[in-house]
Amino acid sequence: MELVIAITLGVLTSTGVYLILRARTFSVVLGLTLLSHGVNLFLFSMGRLTTASPAVVGLVSDPTDPLPQALVLTAIVISFSMTAFVVVLALKAAVELRSDHVDGEDPNEDRQ
């Protein structure tokens, strides 16, 4: 399980970083989403990876740490709302600037 989580984290983060560095706002937003998925998964795995141990005291002898789950919940809510905001902002910028380039204008436009 550790290996799967580690590979997933690596793929999510590297894809996210790659997409954030792209020039179009849509891929940047997508990259931010993937990065925050990776971060949430990382945060979640900080409660250690175990199976069949719910985060409730008394049910099992060795309950999971509930705090990372609470942290992840907060992080998900924030990243979800921020993604929604950045999508709207990107749309607004694309309409106002007549370009979906992150700088508002394509520096290579004249050459094409």
Place this chain on the structure above:
Amino acid sequence: MNHLMILPVVIPLLTGAFLLVMYRYNIGRQRSLGIGSCLLLVVFGIWAVLQAGVADYTLYRLGNWAPPFGIVLVLDRLSAVMLLLTALLSLFCVLYASRGSDREGSHFHALMQFQLMGINGAFLTGDLFNLFVFFEVLLIASYALLLHGGGRARSRAGLHYVIINLAGSALFLLALGILYGLTGTLNMADLAHRIANAPEADLPLLKAASLLLMVVFGIKAALLPLLFWLPRAYSAASAPVAALFAIMTKVGFYAMVRVFLVVFGLDDGAPANGTVMAWLWPTALITLALGAIGVLGAASLRTLTAYMVIVSVGILMATLSRNDEQLLAASLFYLLHSTCMTAVFFLLADLIGHYRDDGYDRFSIISPLAHRWVLGTVFLVAAVSMASLPPFSGFVSKAWILQSSLQLPGYLWLWAAILISGLLIIAALSRAGSGWFWRPQEHSATHARTVAKTRGLDHARTATVCVMVAISFSLALFAQPVMDYLEAAAKLVYQPSGYVNAVLGDYIRQGGEVAE
């Protein structure tokens, strides 16, 4: 337990929420609500400063959960000073905005209150994840405030600002994840204790977490490779918003002080903040140099002021990285001065731009200016203060920084950077002032008089700016008590064991296990 402690979070939260629901209220009521809330915060700030002067640490346990399990708010001298500064600054910004800038978009006053809630919370919290949450609160409000008024420049600057801060939030969470995974706690005092007693094998990961946090706070504070969003964002924002944003970079500085000197600084022998300080020193100096070059090259007063924010960040970070108690006290004094004066210049750029026929606050365009005498005098006095010439607070703070850095390694670099950047700022400001207040009259004196007739001087706005300059002057006038207070604040910061004892003392006394 003193319930007053929660007020700087609750007052703006309730006011903001009420304003949001009552958005149909006429603008006059919205303004008086906003100003009233800011006045209450000023009163609280004064109480906090007095309270922190009596008791070193005042705790507030949210929900009465004992630390390290619950979230705790901690008021000490440093956070009290920051709270009072924020409250005063916000009061002036809201007063200035109430003369018309708040009509440019909707929900200005509500957003301002949410922004204040985030900033105040960040200054008070004693929990690292709670710091993240308050950072998000202040960022979300700042995104909307930056876009206040709309327009192409704001959309473009806003997009950069939002994206870089979202990436920063992701890094913040990564750092928190690492810290929690290693220590099992996010309470700052508990973290400090556990980091100081961390096993050898955990040190590389702790170092990675501290560097990640440095990047995160570096984004907030606009440290070298992460500062390129700032000039565009600050010069695009409307004047009162930009003036309030003058405190935002200082939130980054405050977080660095709190995290790297307290949380990572407990172990006297080999504190875990060594790597961060080593990185901070060169980056801060280059930030300072870059800011000074930007000041000289700026094409408008707003851009110039934005680069002055960067210069102040460079000075603050450079002094922080020298890791000295006396120098920290001096840089806190400089923080008060620079926050106040950069805010003044953002407002002044708007005020002067309003009375120019053409070109707003751009230097390259020669245009008649109304009310030359009044605006020119205010500009002159503010520029003298900004350029750190006597008799203003800037001079006191820089002299103090230079004096207390004398015994430290690498002080010549700091001296050179501070003095040369000061010279460049004087050059840039005198060029701006002479171009605006002397040249235009030769061209069309008659025309300027007609502009003056159509636009009477806005006394409220001018008075707001004048009072802020007067505060800078009174900082120099009452420098001794302020310096004593800040020295005590810096002393507390450099005694992290006192912080840990204050927060965790009860827990340890009741037989709680703090660290293996």
